[in-house]
Amino acid sequence: MTIEARIGIVGGNGWLGNAIASAAVSSGTIDGKNLILSGRSGKRGALDVPGAVHTRDNAELAEKSDIIVLSVRPDDFAGLNIDASGKLVISVMAGIAADDIAARTGARRIVRSIPNAAAAIRRSFTPWFATPDVLDSDKRIVQALFDACGEGAEVPQEAHIDYCVGLTGSGAAFPALLAEAMIAHALSQGLPPDFAARAAKGVVAGASQLFEDRDSDTSAIVQEMIDYRGTTAAALQTMLDNGIKHTVALGLEAAAAKAAALGKPA
Numbered sequence: 001m002t003i004e005a006r007i008g009i010v011g012g013n014g015w016l017g018n019a020i021a022s023a024a025v026s027s028g029t030i031d032g033k034n035l036i037l038s039g040r041s042g043k044r045g046a047l048d049v050p051g052a053v054h055t056r057d058n059a060e061l062a063e064k065s066d067i068i069v070l071s072v073r074p075d076d077f078a079g080l081n082i083d084a085s086g087k088l089v090i091s092v093m094a095g096i097a098a099d100d101i102a103a104r105t106g107a108r109r110i111v112r113s114i115p116n117a118a119a120a121i122r123r124s125f126t127p128w129f130a131t132p133d134v135l136d137s138d139k140r141i142v143q144a145l146f147d148a149c150g151e152g153a154e155v156p157q158e159a160h161i162d163y164c165v166g167l168t169g170s171g172a173a174f175p176a177l178l179a180e181a182m183i184a185h186a187l188s189q190g191l192p193p194d195f196a197a198r199a200a201k202g203v204v205a206g207a208s209q210l211f212e213d214r215d216s217d218t219s220a221i222v223q224e225m226i227d228y229r230g231t232t233a234a235a236l237q238t239m240l241d242n243g244i245k246h247t248v249a250l251g252l253e254a255a256a257a258k259a260a261a262l263g264k265p266a
C-alpha cells in the first residue's frame with residue numbers, strides 16, 4: 001500500500017524516527033516529499049531520506065502533516081508543545097500512555113507502538129495499539145508504515161504495548177548480548193579476537209534464520225536438539241539448569257518496569 005497522507009515525524013532525525021522515515025521511503029510506501037522531519041539540532045539523521053523536508057519547528061511540522069509520529073525520548077515528551085488536534089498521532093515512545101498523549105497534543109486518534117532498532121534494516125517486528133477513535137483507514141496506514149519497517153502487528157490492549165517495550169523493543173538487543181557472551185568465552189579460551197567475533201556473530205545471525213519461518217516452533221527446535229543427546233544438548237541443558245529462562249524473564253520485566261517509570265512525571 002502507498003501512503004498518500006503527509007507524515008511529520010517529531011524526532012525524525014533521531015535513531016528510530018530516522019530509521020522509520022528511511023524504511024518508509026526506501027520501501028516505496030511513501031514519497032519522501034510527503035515526509036517532514038523535525039529535530040532539536042536541525043541536523044539530518046544517519047540514514048538518507050530522499051525528498052524529506054527537515055525543520056526545527058514543530059508548529060510547521062504539525063501544520064504541514066496529516067499524521068504526526070512522536071519519536072522523541074520519553075523524558076523529552078513533557079516539554080513537547082505540539083497541537084495535533086484532529087490528526088492521527090502515532091507514538092513510538094516507551095512508557096507514555098495514550099491518555100497523556102491526548103492531553104498534551106489534543107489528538108483523539110492515537111496509536112501507540114514499539115518498533116525496534118532493526119527498523120534501520122527494515123526488520124523490526126512492531127506491535128501497535130489503536131485507541132477507540134482510530135479509524136479503519138488510519139489502521140491501514142499504520143500497518144503499512146510498520147510493514148515498511150519489517151512487520152507490523154496490531155495488539156488489542158494498551159497494556160500489551162507496555163509489555164512489548166521489553167519483548168520487541170529491548171529484545172532486539174538480546175542477540176548481541178548472546179553473541180558478546182560467546183565472544184568473551186572464546187577469547188578466554190585463547191581464540192583470536194577477529195575469529196571469535198566472526199564466529200559468534202555468524203552463528204547468532206545465521207542460525208536465527210532456522211526459526212524465521214512463521215510456522216516454526218522454537219520449543220520443538222530446542223527439544224529436537226536436546227533429544228539428539230549430543231554436545232548441543234549438553235550446552236542447552238546446562239544453560240537451562242542455570243536459569244537462562246529466568247534471567248531472560250527478569251530482563252523483560254526490568255524493561256517494562258523502566259518504561260513505566262519513564263511514563264510517570266518526575
Ligand SMILES: NC(=O)C1=CN([C@@H]2O[C@H](COP(=O)(O)OP(=O)(O)OC[C@H]3O[C@@H](n4cnc5c(N)ncnc54)[C@H](O)[C@@H]3O)[C@@H](O)[C@H]2O)C=CC1
Nearest residue numbers: 011013014015016039040071072073074076093094115117
Ligand atoms: N531506539 C530504539 O530502538 C527504540 C526507541 N523507542 C522510542 O523511540 C523514541 C525515540 O528514540 P530514539 O530515536 O532512540 O532517540 P534519539 O535520542 O536518537 O532521538 C530522539 C530525537 O528527538 C529529538 N527531539 C527531542 N526533543 C524534540 C522536540 N521538542 N522537537 C523535535 N525533536 C526533538 C532529538 O533531537 C533527537 O534527534 C523514544 O521515545 C524511545 O522510547 C522505541 C522502541 C525502540
Ligand SMILES: O=C(O)[C@@H]1CCC=N1
Nearest residue numbers: 094114116165169170
Ligand atoms: O532502550 C530504550 O529505551 C528504547 C525503548 C524500547 C527499546 N529501546
